[in-house]
Amino acid sequence: MIIGHRIRFRAVERGDLPTFVTWLNDPEVQQGIMIHHPFSQAEEENWYEGMIKHPIDEHVMGIEVRETEPQAGEEQWKLIGSLAFNEIDWRNRAAEFGIMIGDKKYWNRGYGTEAVLLLVNHGFNTLNLNRIFLRVFENNPRAIRAYEKAGFVHEGRLRQAEFRDGKYIDVLMMSRLKDES
Numbered sequence: 001m002i003i004g005h006r007i008r009f010r011a012v013e014r015g016d017l018p019t020f021v022t023w024l025n026d027p028e029v030q031q032g033i034m035i036h037h038p039f040s041q042a043e044e045e046n047w048y049e050g051m052i053k054h055p056i057d058e059h060v061m062g063i064e065v066r067e068t069e070p071q072a073g074e075e076q077w078k079l080i081g082s083l084a085f086n087e088i089d090w091r092n093r094a095a096e097f098g099i100m101i102g103d104k105k106y107w108n109r110g111y112g113t114e115a116v117l118l119l120v121n122h123g124f125n126t127l128n129l130n131r132i133f134l135r136v137f138e139n140n141p142r143a144i145r146a147y148e149k150a151g152f153v154h155e156g157r158l159r160q161a162e163f164r165d166g167k168y169i170d171v172l173m174m175s176r177l178k179d180e181s
């Protein structure tokens, strides 16, 4: 577990996959991510079997939010999304990450920013990364704002890199360096 203030990261289990399929088929969620096709349980299981063969630091983690106050007895946690570093470049100590809060009830409540900050802390202070970066669609202001709040700076624009809904959109590159912590 990686424990934050209101959230924690845990390993994704096979039992989580139906929830992921629901999220990945939500058109509003799909707008921000690379998926643009109906996504089946079988495809998700196939993805999962591949993912768990990757190095452990690249495994997708579930984002859970605390549903009870710490002093109010047994803690309860709810899965709201996932995130991961992709293909960590150990020589350059750099990694890209992706995040999805699939449960839309939890959008705009600061959980995305908190999750990015917790992942950044893990990346810099446990994995000893130096550079963490991401790609985001220009028409995803919620995500861009969350990344800016988490200290990411704009560093580039991949012009017309994505084709969506009949038109090309730019993909923005953002990053944060360890010495900017």
Ligand SMILES: CC(C)(COP(=O)(O)OP(=O)(O)OC[C@H]1O[C@@H](n2cnc3c(N)ncnc32)[C@H](O)[C@@H]1OP(=O)(O)O)[C@@H](O)C(=O)NCCC(=O)NCCS
Residues within 6 Å of the ligand: 028, 029, 031, 032, 033, 081, 099, 100, 101, 102, 106, 107, 108, 109, 110, 111, 112, 113, 114, 135, 136, 137, 140, 141, 142, 143, 144, 145, 146
């Ligand atoms: C992107 C995502 C991770 C952000 O998480 P979140 O918990 O909703 O974000 P936060 O609440 O931390 O921050 C969102 C910020 O965007 C702002 N925002 C929301 N909609 C906005 C809009 N249309 N224009 C401008 N700002 C907007 C919010 O007001 C908030 O800023 P504030 O705190 O200054 O008011 C989450 O919404 C998500 O997973 N979406 C679906 C998948 C996705 O797009 N993933 C990212 C791929 S790059």
